Amino acid sequence: MKKTGYTLLLFLGLTTVLLAQDQKFTLEEIWGGAFRTEGMDALHSMDNGKQYTVLNYDRSTRSTAVDKYDYATLEKIETIVSSADLEGIQNFRSYQFSDDEQKLMLATEVESVFRRSTLGKYFVYDLQTKSLSLISENRIQEPAFSPDGSKVAYVFENNIYIKDLQSGQTMQVTTDGKKNEIINGVTDWVYEEEFSFVRAFDWNADGSEIAFIRFDETEVPEFSMDVFGQSLYPDQQVFKYPKAGEKNSEVSLHVYDLAAQTTNDVALEDAYYIPRIKWTPDADVLSIQVMNRHQNDLKLYFYHSDKKELDLVLHETDDAYVDITDNLTFLADNSFIWTSERDGYNHIYYYDKKGKLKNQVTEGMWEVTNYYGYDADSKKIYYQSVENGSVNRDIYSIRLNGKGKKRLSSEAGTHNATFSTDFTYYINSFSSASTPYRYTLNDAETGKVIKEIVNNNQLNEVLAGYEMSEKEFSTISVNGNELNMWMIKPADFDAGKEYPLFMFQYSGPGSQSVANRWNSSNDYWYQMLAQKGYIIVCVDGRGTGFKGADFKKVTYKELGKYEVEDQIAAAKKLGELSYIDQERIGIWGWSYGGFMSSNAILKGNDVFSMAIAVAPVTSWRFYDTVYTERYMRTPQENPSGYDDNSPINFVNNLKGDYLLVHGTADDNVHVQNTMRMVEALVQANKQFDWAIYPDKNHGIYGGNTRLQLYTKMTNFIDEHLGDRINEDFMAKQQLD
Template identity: 30%
Template sequence: MKKYFLFLLFSTFFVGIIDAQKDLTLKDAVSGQYRQFYPQHVFGFDWIKNTQKYSYLKQYQTLVVGEVGGEEKEVLHISDVNSALGVQFNYFAGIQWKDENTIVLKLGNQVVTYNLETKEGTKIELPEEAERATFDHQFENIAYTLDNNLYYTPVSEYHHLAVTSNEDLNIVSGREIARSEMGITQGIFWSPSGDKLAFYQKDESNVHDYPLLDINALPGELSSIKYPMAGQASEQAKLGIFSLESEQTIFISTQHGKENYITNVSWTPDEKYVMLAEVARSQKHMWLQKYNVDGTLAKTLFEEKSTTWVEPERPAHFPNKNSNDFVWVSERDGFDNLYYYSEDGTLKSQLTNNIFVLKDIVKADDGEVFFTATGEYPLNTLLYKVDLKGKQKLLTKEEGTHSLKINEDASYIFDQYSAHNVPNIALIRKSNGKEVKELIKAENTLEGYKVSEAEIKPIKSRDGVDLYTRMIKPHDFDATKKYPVLIYVYGGPHAQLITNSWLDGASLWMQWMANQGYIVFTLDNRGSGNRGVAFEHVIHRNLGVIEHKDQMDGVKYLSGLDYIDTNRIAVHGWSFGGYMTGTMMMKSPEVFKVGVAGGPVTDWKFYEAMYGERYMDTPEENKEGYEKTSLLNQAKNLKGDLLLIHGTSDPVVVMQHNLALVKKFIDLGIQVDFFPYPMHEHNVRGKDRVHLMTKVLDYIIENNQ
């Protein structure tokens, strides 16, 4: 590990900023982070099929094509597409390459193809309410959902062809299931040839209808969502397989429990089988299943069990197009590693034996698997490859956070990355990692503004575990003064707030807050992401307990610094961070003077089953854990000022959480503040976000005197 990651003293990157004159306004910080202050990037990069050419978008309206060993050329403006096809696209929306000359675009319900040589194309209009449009691999057909049913149409000529036609709105096809847990991001899975279409179907008949108020109607109306709370009746999932030729569908049901989960769907290269992971509702048992395309179970390939949870998040990958042998990701030995199996489920070899976290498989082809992982420093995202003999190589030697695309024959890699002292670099590498072409080296967009370098360092927990921290000081920091503190917290599973990236994972409003005379501090506690099983699973059945203790280790560290005013410590977080804000305010009321909890979980019995039961088991199985971790049972301890915020249409952490806590405070005779954001969901986005952050930070400043 390089020493500058442990003690990030003022690097040459920040030399030009120390004497900066411009103030960063809160409005600029909130709305400008991904606009005027976002470092120069390559947007919309893609490799062009069957070539060694690539494309990207210039200001989203001009298509640029380049060759790895040659020059770049502006080849098409969006106005040319509009003129040729009679459409009104403002930018190259959803651009993909059908072949080396033809692009496919999708904007709203319009789908077009355009051939750069003939300057001709096609256009179709899907139904206005169509969602989840998904192309087959040849871009010949597009599947989409409409209300609760699934349809498809040829891209060349619109025909509204129904895959399902359920009148019962409780039967939902083609959508994400399990509330998008366990790596589920879609509900439509085309076979490699496009001849068949697999899709999720869920029966939500037994799931509670949860009411959300729509104030835009006159009079107001209730709009219900399906929301299975922990321990309550849940959805029942199937996988449908539809044949475009026969127009018939067969369904695959779970083998070991009606409310078990189906996830990680993949087609074998020969299209004779579909593979999926069936996960017990308890999430402590997983069966990797191989089904024939007629819906019969061919074989249970293997099982995994855990006393905490198993959480398969990635489908099987096939490193050889001519074989059904597959690579599976499992954290069975404490960290996600790659295991190579024969198609009958026999373990051929363990390809990797890393003691760091694998993040994603980028590509598996021609006997090699390319994957991202943290490497030894858990704040990084690096690219590796491994062959089927287990020979592993690091391809990105530069530490940082890398985003990657690999071309069709895996001969070249597009790599765009940032780091603590690197705003953004985009380049092309050979498959061995050697740089062959630099596309962008971004300048620091904050040059000339009063911002400070974040200090990133690990501290030791009370029991000797490294906990990474980020500290942002005022631009005019004076070590002889005493500063109040704002602790920004999340702390929940899968999240990692501190990364080796531009701004170190921080939001620009933190720089504004620091310049109001604050130390802004963040700590990634145990239970948060990218640290492995021992670090992440210790929270099981007791959400918030270890996390709180780790956060207090951060407070202890701060208290040992001469420039910290320990009588003026505030805390703010959202969602799980809102829960942690409440936990810290109520379990350590003598420490925190003020807190702002946004969209907080207040009692895990109100939270949805898929997430809640993984970490807490059911309320019946873990009565003590639910009672111990409920903010309702800790509310009597509150001493400081607390502002509770919630979006009134939140479908993730439903508003019952916050209202139940407010009711508890009323019963206790304790005054708190509450602010709703009408019709906002789980996050307050758009123009109202400036209002939100003004509300949050003003409250902290005014009450932390």
């Protein structure tokens, strides 16, 4: 008898598997949206704390509406605005209230630029006069109301503009904006991707000033991508992309005074990066977060715009790196709430306005995973954490002094909350591996469910007719660590048989793939593979998140070393199970996961017989500065860290079957990664399969693209891992 090598923690799944549940999943259903879940879109709590609004879409009229509901009854009170009643707008994608909730900004004709950035035409709808006005004839970026709702600031062609909604006049704040050279008020590519924000300007509390970041990317190297399209000659997209070790944008911070129409420069001598700016409740005090290039030295400054003075308020350092968050919250007196890993786990801290620590609010060998806000009346903080197991998420409240902690959620799974403005209620989104998304209205004091708002019972009824396997959560002991794992077996699993093993992972720093939440599209694909006779496993190795800073940061300066060792060791241990065919073990991943699966089949060529890599990094020398240097420092400082873990340098080890996939318009992980990998494989005289998707970005989607891609991957798995089970599956299908 072979040792199992893992300890079962919990067993989650459907309550029964009926004989009638024998319908098979198809790729056409999975990628055609047959198993889509219902949810709540663009939820906004009104200032009175008694009502909320959501964005609703009417498929019959193809119109959108902002509808208002009552928290206590969940009844719809009114439709605030519907595109069906607006001339010239068929529908709008999003909405934004002014602070006084008397105006709405509606986004139309929105087109993506990169991952988070968009261009669009925006209208302002006045709730009192029922009038609609266009902000600009041009497609603009990141429009934002002034605090009193009388103005809108926005960016057009890398310059900042302010429109007075009463007079209709537009004032240009900056004039030096130029494509691929100077950007004002929105971020460059690498800030958008890695610091996760686009709007780089902020109104102060009384609307008298706007702070903004200026990016000088003149000396940043350019990257170009061919766009093949339908024309006789391809176009070319050229943008600034700083690869590891190369020059970044030079950033500077400025404050524009609306009354004087003057711009003041903020002197920040140590600001290599400015990842966050935010005005405090004091209209004259701006908070600024700055970092060094290594991202292991973070400073929080207060800039006093009236006195033109700068105070250092908080300084955090780390041997590896300091993460940036959006959790900074100011109280009325400019004291503030902050999250940090300073004790080895991510927790909440409370500081006075001078930056003196008043108290650590949460503590323990677990992580705060989301910060929801602070209720000044009850002096309570609301947050999400993994205290109930790192694969789960629960909602808690705690007083500002760190006392009176209360768990508000109860069911094991993933809870996420959206609180009313006055923190009387919250709308809870809950799911688990066995429960599709359910939205309920909850009491913020007790966590008690008041009413159900949305469920996915209809989806459950649909899935009742399918042969589904349970997702088993456990841990596996690998390299001195208990690693989180899930496993999906065929519904008719027989421990006396041997099954091929197909592993999935992402593995990036701070990520999590083993989580107790409802299915993504890939999960239905795994169910389909299980129906065919595969066992599917996912293991979160060292470097992944929510198990403490040491566990996460062990991969510092060695991306692709310890994570790969863990996947190889896990595959070996699983291969010892009596029901796993250790000659047929495959692995796949996308992006960082593709980097990992490539390394796994090369460095673990005696373990993995096949691998699929989609949009992989093949050398961190090709990836951007902010992400790569955060975890690796520069190639000049750490050449061995880059080269010893680059799949390109180990192609001679390839023995198994390898499928390489990339989109040519991937602005994130450039197709250059795959092309260099292909050339290395060719020169090593290694046979492999590959697929290129013209004009597709990092997500590789659009039309039938995902269906075609997953059909290709399924066929590849069947051909190289399936062997005997493929014939058995076809024979069983004919009998059925």
